[in-house]
Amino acid sequence: xxxxxxxxxxxxxxxxxxxxxxxxxxxxxxxxxxxxxxxxxxxxxxxxxxxxxxxxxxxxxxxxxxxxxxxxxxxxxxxxxxxxxxxxxxxxxxxxxxxxxxxxxxxxxxxxxxxxxxxxxxxxxxxxxxxxxxxxxxxxxxxxxxxxxxxxxxxxxxxxxxxxxxxxxxxxxxxxxxxxx
Numbered sequence: 303x304x305x306x307x308x309x310x311x312x313x314x315x316x317x318x319x320x321x322x323x324x325x326x327x328x329x330x331x332x333x334x335x336x337x338x339x340x341x342x343x344x345x346x347x348x349x350x351x352x353x354x355x356x357x358x359x360x361x362x363x364x365x366x367x368x369x370x371x372x373x374x375x376x377x378x379x380x381x382x383x384x385x386x387x388x389x390x391x392x393x394x395x396x397x398x399x400x401x402x403x404x405x406x407x408x409x410x411x412x413x414x415x416x417x418x419x420x421x422x423x424x425x426x427x428x429x430x431x432x433x434x435x436x437x438x439x440x441x442x443x444x445x446x447x448x449x450x451x452x453x454x455x456x457x458x459x460x461x462x463x464x465x466x467x468x469x470x471x472x473x474x475x476x477x478x479x480x481x482x483x
Contacts (some may be wrong), residue, residue: 381438
C-alpha cells in the first residue's frame with residue numbers, strides 16, 4: 303500500500319452487531335479504567351480476602367475472550383477437554399488470575415487490547431450470529447447444549463461486566479478510587 307492509498311475502512315456495523323460490540327466495549331473500558339495510574343506492583347496486589355488482583359482479572363478476561371472467540375470459529379475443541387485436565391492445567395488456569403514475575407500491567411493491557419481487536423473483527427465478519435456449536439462436556443455446561451455466536455458474545459459481555467465489578471472493588475480497596483460514583 304502506498305502512502306497515497308487510503309487505509310481500508312473498517313466495516314460500518316449497525317443493528318445487533320453494533321449493539322453487542324458497543325456494550326462489550328463499554329464494559330471493557332470500565333475494566334481497563336480500574337487500572338489507571340497503577341504501577342505493576344499495585345496491579346498485582348490482593349486487596350481483599352479474594353485471590354484476585356487487577357492485573358490477574360484482566361489476564362483472566364483476556365483468556366476468556368480469546369477462548370470464546372476461538373469457540374465461535376473452531377467449536378468445542380477450542381475450550382479443551384475438562385475431563386482430561388491435569389494438575390498442571392489447573393495451575394496454569396490459576397495463573398490467569400495473578401500477575402506473574404516479569405509481567406507488566408502495560409503488557410497485560412496490550413494483550414487484552416489484542417484479544418478485543420480479534421473479537422471485534424470476528425463479530426464484524428461473521429456470516430451468521432445464529433451459527434452454533436455444541437458445548438464441550440464440563441460440570442458447568444448443560445449436557446447436549448449448543449451456543450450460538452450471539453450467545454457466546456452475551457456470555458463474554460457478562461464475564462467482562464462481572465469482573466469489571468470485581469475490579470472496581472479491588473481498586474477501591476487499594477486506594478479509594480472508583481470507576482463510578
